[in-house]
Amino acid sequence: MSAQRPIRRPLEGSYVRLAPLTAEDFPQLYRAIGHPEVFAGGYGGGPAGCPATEAEFVEFANHYYERDTNIVYGIRLVGGGNHDLLVGTSTLGDFDEKNEHTHIGWTAYDPRVWSTAVNPETKLLMLDVAFAHGFGRVRLQADSLNSRSRAAISQLGAQFEGIVRRDRMRADGSWRDTALFSVLVDEWPAVRAGLEARLERFGGTPVTVEGRMSPPASSVRS
Numbered sequence: 001m002s003a004q005r006p007i008r009r010p011l012e013g014s015y016v017r018l019a020p021l022t023a024e025d026f027p028q029l030y031r032a033i034g035h036p037e038v039f040a041g042g043y044g045g046g047p048a049g050c051p052a053t054e055a056e057f058v059e060f061a062n063h064y065y066e067r068d069t070n071i072v073y074g075i076r077l078v079g080g081g082n083h084d085l086l087v088g089t090s091t092l093g094d095f096d097e098k099n100e101h102t103h104i105g106w107t108a109y110d111p112r113v114w115s116t117a118v119n120p121e122t123k124l125l126m127l128d129v130a131f132a133h134g135f136g137r138v139r140l141q142a143d144s145l146n147s148r149s150r151a152a153i154s155q156l157g158a159q160f161e162g163i164v165r166r167d168r169m170r171a172d173g174s175w176r177d178t179a180l181f182s183v184l185v186d187e188w189p190a191v192r193a194g195l196e197a198r199l200e201r202f203g204g205t206p207v208t209v210e211g212r213m214s215p216p217a218s219s220v221r222s
Helices: 023-033 054-064 118-132 147-156 185-200
Strands: 016-020 071-077 086-096 101-109 137-143 159-169 175-184
Touching: 016 118, 023 054, 023 086, 023 101, 071 118, 086 118, 101 118, 118 137, 118 147, 118 185, 137 147, 147 175, 147 185, 175 185
Parallel strands: 101 137
Antiparallel strands: 016 071, 071 086, 086 101, 137 175, 159 175
């Protein structure tokens, strides 16, 4: 039996809640991820693709997130003083139901929640949905130069498959090599157990966002 594309619905976790991203979310998402350090690792085509203003980000988002064919989630915190704060986005897409393949990608977070429970629980929820709907292989990938993202994918328990050379053009015109990873359905029980163990170490304490990040100076309007 072939895999079935999941329906668009919220995914509830202990630390985060994932809900289908809407255009109304774009200004808040800009405040979360519209920062050079997010795009520096290759997101959105790399540093040259980082929008300078909220309006430019909205235009970028309308083209970058394929919400008609993929399931694009907005990621919000659960509990604590920052409850319901939008801190990032990730997508389940590139559905190939016949071959039971799908892809988790287009992921970006507010730098203030890096190295918290946000990423492992986000991936736990999304992988669970993919495998529950009959997919046998979930692809994850990163710019080969992005050591931070590659390490984060490895920590999820995904297996490194190799480098796809000259895979796509960056926003500055250079060519990106892509580091390719995957999780197979037979590996999912062990990967899930590992993610659950990581989340237990956070002790159920809600993720808090310290300080306030300002948009790049060029985007501040008088």
